[in-house]
Amino acid sequence: xxxxxxxxxxxxxxxxxxxxxxxxxxxxxxxxxxxxxxxxxxxxxxxxxxxxxxxxxxxxxxxxxxxxxxxxxxxxxxxxxxxxxxxxxxxxxxxxxxxxxxxxxxxxxxxxxxxxxxxxxxxxxxxxxxxxxxxxxxxxxxxxxxxxxxxxxxxxxxxxxxxxxxxxxxxxxxxxxxxxxxxxxxxxxxxxxxxxxxxxxxxxxxxxxxxxxxxxxxxxxxxxxxxxxxxxxxxxxxxxxxxxxxxxxxxxxxxxxxxxxxxxxxxxxxxxxxxxxxxxxxxxxxxxxxxxxxxxxxxxxxxxxxxxxxxxxxxxxxxxxxxxxxxxxxxxxxxxxxxxxxxxxxxxxxxxxxxxxxxxxxxxxxxxxxxxxxxxxxxxxxxxxxxxxxxxxxxxxxxxxxxxxxxxxxxxxxxxxxxxxxxxxxxxxxxxxxxxxxxxxxxxxxxxxxxxxxxxxxxxxxxxxxxxxxxx
Numbered sequence: 001x002x003x004x005x006x007x008x009x010x011x012x013x014x015x016x017x018x019x020x021x022x023x024x025x026x027x028x029x030x031x032x033x034x035x036x037x038x039x040x041x042x043x044x045x046x047x048x049x050x051x052x053x054x055x056x057x058x059x060x061x062x063x064x065x066x067x068x069x070x071x072x073x074x075x076x077x078x079x080x081x082x083x084x085x086x087x088x089x090x091x092x093x094x095x096x097x098x099x100x101x102x103x104x105x106x107x108x109x110x111x112x113x114x115x116x117x118x119x120x121x122x123x124x125x126x127x128x129x130x131x132x133x134x135x136x137x138x139x140x141x142x143x144x145x146x147x148x149x150x151x152x153x154x155x156x157x158x159x160x161x162x163x164x165x166x167x168x169x170x171x172x173x174x175x176x177x178x179x180x181x182x183x184x185x186x187x188x189x190x191x192x193x194x195x196x197x198x199x200x201x202x203x204x205x206x207x208x209x210x211x212x213x214x215x216x217x218x219x220x221x222x223x224x225x226x227x228x229x230x231x232x233x234x235x236x237x238x239x240x241x242x243x244x245x246x247x248x249x250x251x252x253x254x255x256x257x258x259x260x261x262x263x264x265x266x267x268x269x270x271x272x273x274x275x276x277x278x279x280x281x282x283x284x285x286x287x288x289x290x291x292x293x294x295x296x297x298x299x300x301x302x303x304x305x306x307x308x309x310x311x312x313x314x315x316x317x318x319x320x321x322x323x324x325x326x327x328x329x330x331x332x333x334x335x336x337x338x339x340x341x342x343x344x345x346x347x348x349x350x351x352x353x354x355x356x357x358x359x360x361x362x363x364x365x366x367x368x369x370x371x372x373x374x375x376x377x378x379x380x381x382x383x384x385x386x387x388x389x390x391x392x393x394x395x396x397x398x399x400x401x402x403x404x405x406x407x408x409x410x411x412x413x414x415x416x417x418x419x420x421x422x423x424x425x426x427x428x429x430x431x432x433x434x435x436x437x438x439x440x441x442x443x444x445x446x447x448x449x450x451x452x453x454x455x456x457x458x459x460x461x462x463x464x465x466x467x468x469x470x471x472x
Contacts, residue, residue: 002037003434008045008395012052013366021050023391026433031387043387044419045395052384053087053118053392053432054346055372058238058262058313061091062111066212066336068327072320072456074115076412076448077342081316082118082437083410085346087425087427088382088453089391090372092150094159095123098370101136105144116450117443118432119392121376123148123181127161129168137176145177145454147377148277153220154185154288166224170233177457179260179375180228181236184220184245185212185289194333205282206275208332209290217289218244223251225259234258236375239315241267241289243299250308260375261309265348266291266341266417283325284415287337288317295296301358310371312349316342318413340413344404344423350396351423377455391434400426410443 005021010031022030024036045368059081072080074091083087093108095101101124105155108122126133126149138144151166152159166182173180197203202210221237225248228235236384240246240263249261266287271294275282285291302379303309317338319325328335346368353359359367373383381390403407406416430438437445 002039002040003043004035004040005043005050005213005393005395008048008050010050011361011365012384012386013362016361021385021393023431026391026392026435028194028385028387028389028450030342031385035320043395048428049396049398050385051085051394051396052369053382053394053430054085054368055088055378055383056081056314056316056345057090057311057372057376058264058315058343059089059091059337059342060216060315060317063092063094063317063441065317065338065383066327066334068319068324068336069143070338071324071413072316072340072342074112074120076273076410077316078118078120078450079117079443079445080343080410081445082430082432083427084343085396085430086342087394087430087432088119088121088378090123090148090376092119093124093411095125097128101133101140105140105146108136112452114448117437117445117447118450119453120450121453122151125150125152126165126169127159127160129165129172129415134172137172138145141176141178141457147455147457148181149173150181150183151182153224154183154187154190156191160187163227165222167231169329170228170235172438173458174231174233178461179234179236179458181238182224183239184217184222184224184237186216186379189216192427198331198333202332205280205286205332205335208286208335209272209275211471212288212290214242214292216252216295217242218248221245222248224247225257228252228259230245230258236260236261236262237314239264239267239289240290240300240309242296246299246303246308250303253308255417260311261303263304263309263312264315264341265345268297269348269352269421270299270417271297280326280329283328283335284321284417285339286325286332286337287317287339288337301353304353304367305363308365311375312345312367313340314345318411319345320414322414322470340409340411340415341417343409343411346427347423347425348418350398351424352373355424357459377457378453391431393431394427395429396425397428398425400424428453
């Protein structure tokens with residue numbers, strides 16, 4: 001059924017204006033004043049913003065870690081994402097050394113099959129580089145449409161790769177048209193600091209942060225940047241948490257290196273003191289990189305405002321406090337790393353960013369949607385409001401005040417990292433390819449309705465501007 005969104009204020013990464021939107025066959029078919037279409041369903045967006053659906057470039061749904069599996073799967077996780085204004089996610093597909101890449105990709109297709117309520121795609125972890133892996137990569141890109149590879153520089157003896165693997169991945173990505181992503185922490189130094197802490201009986205959650213100081217993130221970020229420059233390749237640094245890492249990205253960009261940075265809402269509004277909460281409550285805030293001293297928050301906001309950091313991912317990887325996080329009650333290294341972030345990413349950036357004057361309304365759209373669409377090969381079908389784009393749209397009330405709480409969130413996990421935080425602004429209606437997933441703050445979607453997205457190669461879209469607005 002055709003739909004018309006009336007009276008809303010459309011916001012893209014470059015424009016803000018009032019117009020109606022006609023949706024036909026899941027596509028935006030017209031934008032203009034006083035659109036009329038017989039039989040179309042009318043959606044009133046008076047006093048509301050109409051944003052392109054959020055794109056979360058960093059999620060871990062149903063991910064095995066530390067002897068357990070993250071609590072939110074592709075059903076509960078994407079329902080929560082939709083409530084939060086996100087209409088596409090890119091999840092991380094983990095590989096195993098010595099096994100075909102296709103085996104890992106099939107595992108992630110099986111995890112997501114008949115579950116997701118929004119559209120989704122995968123990044124692919126590279127755990128080793130050899131002739132066999134190099135031979136498989138063209139099919140990963142051309143058949144699966146997976147055009148981003150992740151290398152871990154941390155989690156020694158679990159995920160961590162060496163510098164040769166990173167460098168050869170960068171060389172392959174340059175040739176094949178893929179974007180290399182890194183988790184940038186010096187895993188070798190972390191391993192040493194962790195053993196030292198445990199030998200001294202330092203087992204509480206705060207030592208997770210103290211054994212992963214910002215220097216190890218800054219060092220690894222700088223090292224990855226230098227290797228990217230040496231390879232003349234392209235790099236995307238995930239979950240930047242501190243000024244040390246943001247500065248390394250800025251320095252590399254000044255040299256002309258093709259490097260991009262992402263941060264997450266938790267690093268913008270939470271700080272290291274949360275890990276000091278008594279009665280093991282600090283375990284709720286154990287993820288990597290860890291939360292930093294509070295002054296880093298404004299450094300990250302500045303990096304977003306100036307474009308040194310360009311995107312915001314959730315790094316969604318939720319574990320119950322009771323039954324999962326408490327696996328590490330006597331040893332912080334056994335606390336599953338990760339937190340529940342997918343639902344509040346969009347609104348926190350609006351409330352803390354736009355309303356407090358840290359970023360503009362158009363920057364908000366760019367950071368939550370458009371830039372990720374360009375970097376990861378989805379633009380202009382995703383990430384903007386324009387003729388021919390998928391009708392992935394969020395009708396957003398900028399005036400609603402609410403308190404974030406586990407009692408009202410839609411994730412499967414038993415706590416909320418932002419518990420009690422008061423924010424302003426809320427998605428009310430969310431459409432994916434023209435179909436309601438959230439309607440007047442009620443879930444009306446269908447598990448399995450989300451589609452897998454094959455993505456274009458890196459570089460084709462990253463500098464593309466929004467299409468000229470077409471007014472009827």
